[in-house]
Amino acid sequence: MALLDRVATLVRANLNDLVDRAENPEKMLKQVILDMENQFIQVKTQVAIALADLHVLQKKTKENADKHAEWMRKAELAVDKKDDQLARAALERAMSFQQLTENFDQQIADQEVQVESLKSALKKLELKLSEARGKADVLIAQHRRSRAVNRAADAQVTPSGENRTFERMRSKVVHAEALGRAKREVLGDDIDGRFHALEREQKIDSLLEEIKARKRLSA
Numbered sequence: 001m002a003l004l005d006r007v008a009t010l011v012r013a014n015l016n017d018l019v020d021r022a023e024n025p026e027k028m029l030k031q032v033i034l035d036m037e038n039q040f041i042q043v044k045t046q047v048a049i050a051l052a053d054l055h056v057l058q059k060k061t062k063e064n065a066d067k068h069a070e071w072m073r074k075a076e077l078a079v080d081k082k083d084d085q086l087a088r089a090a091l092e093r094a095m096s097f098q099q100l101t102e103n104f105d106q107q108i109a110d111q112e113v114q115v116e117s118l119k120s121a122l123k124k125l126e127l128k129l130s131e132a133r134g135k136a137d138v139l140i141a142q143h144r145r146s147r148a149v150n151r152a153a154d155a156q157v158t159p160s161g162e163n164r165t166f167e168r169m170r171s172k173v174v175h176a177e178a179l180g181r182a183k184r185e186v187l188g189d190d191i192d193g194r195f196h197a198l199e200r201e202q203k204i205d206s207l208l209e210e211i212k213a214r215k216r217l218s219a
Helices: 002-012 016-022 027-082 084-156 160-218
Strands: none
Touching: 027 084
């Protein structure tokens, strides 16, 4: 039946594979669990219906068996009364109820197989549902960690275009630093020269004053 086919598909489902293939594992797992819960309710309902049908068949079988036994007793009574015609009529009735009883017995056997099949499917689905509920958080956490690791690995891989951009920027920085050092060196030499000129001028002024002083003393 279609219901059992759907249940079998859910039971065979590999949750790990489903998570790996899903674009949205959390949404997928929630949907799988929801499907299992819906199917579980349906199968449970079918089990109850099948059991009810089985009980009806068993009741009808007993009723027909009782009627068969009753007509057999009537046939014996007719024989005791030496009424063969009545006895034959009673046996005819007894045989019809016997046939019905045999038919019900076969239906009961088939129904019992159906009930056991549904019970087995219900048990397997219940276990799968329990597994899905238990694994859901773990599988989602594993998938999130996997995505985080992949993003971290991707972040460490610099595209070639970015490499060239970083290289150009580094060259500009190196050039700017070299230019700055050159300017500082030029500026530094200019300052030294100016101080040197001032010192020479001061020394010349001092010598000139000494000469003038000696001249005044000798005059």
